[in-house]
Amino acid sequence: MIRYPLLTAGATIGVTAPSSGVQPELHGLVKQACARLEAKGYRLVVGDTVWTQRKAKSAPADVRATELNAMLQDARLSLIFPPWGGELLIEVVDRIDYEAIKPTWILGYSDTSVLLLAVTLMTGLATAHGANLVDARGEYADETTGMWETVLATRSGESVRQLSSPLYQLAWDHDNPTPCVFHLTEPTRWKTVGGGSIRMSGRLLGGCIDVMRHLIGTPYGDVKRFRETHLNGEPLIWYLENCELSTADLRRSLVQMKLAGWFDHCGGLLFGRSEANRPTEGYTVEDLYLELAEELGVPVLYDVDCGHVPPQMTFVNGARAEIEAQEGKAVVTQFFEA
Template structure:
């Protein structure tokens, strides 16, 4: 059975950096985001790892793990939101005390998705793939991003509906800051491999392919045991996104997941918009999706609101979902059962 944390009004948010911390010249981003959250009624507590960054990490692996373990054990902290992702979170997995993790939300994406997938697979605690702390620093949040709070406040056996965004951000414009953080200029259009309406049901699992692929073959990536122990063999919907991989590297990664059994009993796969997907010898991301769909005989939806091209729908690892895509629009109906 999946264990769902619940976000209450006036909750305390713990900010720790299990991957990358924040360089001194960018500390103001964290402070601004913290102030915004406090204006909305939350309390914010920052760990020491947030303020340091060197050699592609906030701190040594054991230090990062110790701070996360402490925040997960602290009954005064209700939700954990890292400042952002990074590169080397995988180093600290072996030092996490999975057996003592309390039921509290972790929210984030990018390298943080590796942590969240590992926690859900090993413990059955639901985790939330969505915005990071830095992206909550705006005076306002767009409708898609703002849903994180509603989703995390959903009670057990209740449901929450989210829709595809109206527009997405094509590129960052740091020289012209937006009160919404993002510059949403491009029309969102969800696509399917066969261009038909898609309706899929199953338990959600996913994250950034660049990093979660490294869980394959480790004690933290045992999808089969998770399926048997926590969801009684129900079908799985994977949501995936590509941050930096070429199309051939993406293909290799997906084949590895397939060979490892990650796509057994899979009812469908969703791929987020990508800033990468560089074609190799005319081999495109659409080719990758087409081949995977034919091999697994499942529908594939792509260019969804997930990952490094914002905004993002909040997907809950472990939740039961019904996903629909038709005429470029999408809806995600999650039930916490």
């Protein structure tokens, strides 16, 4: 059984940095995002870890875990919204009191996806892969990124529909943000292995493969137990995005996931756009996608709105999804079913 938190109007949002905090010269980004959310009627509780960053982490693991646990156990909070990802969130996964977590949304991507996946696998509580807090600092949100509020406000038993983006960002220009933060200039096209249309259905799980692969073989990455405990024999749809892995390392990581049983009873795979997908000795990511589709016998979609190349949809770990794609466009419908 999957449980779904609920974001309501005027809700209280907790901001903590379980991975990387924010350097002093960038504190303005956090303050701007918080001001935008407060203008919408939300209340903000901002933790101390947000304002510090040293040696690739916001604070020592015990400090980060203490603040995170306090927010996860605070019944006043409807959402925990880290400023962004980072490098070493995995240091806190064994320090979380999973049994004490309140029904609170956690939203983010990159290194935050380690926390999202661990919480859902350990508890059956839905978590949300989407925007980071700093992405909410714009004068307005683009139509894809801004759907996080609609998704998190969906009630248990209801459904929410998202469309693939019309445009995506080719390159970051942090010094010259647009009114919606991103520079969306390139036509989006969701691609399918083998061409043609694709349809898939199953329960969503996923995140940034660079970091979530390190949960394999740990108690916090027990996908088999999750399937047996929380799902009714339904297939999984994995959404994955590559931040920095070479194509060969991405292949190694996917083979490891397969050997660990993460792709057992799989209904399909989604891969986000990535600047890291460069060939290794002529071995391309398209070669990889084709091999994986043939090995698993499942449909594969790629260059989807997920990850480090904005914008991105909000994918809910644990939700049942129906995904249809044809001629470069896609519709993702998520059902908040137990």
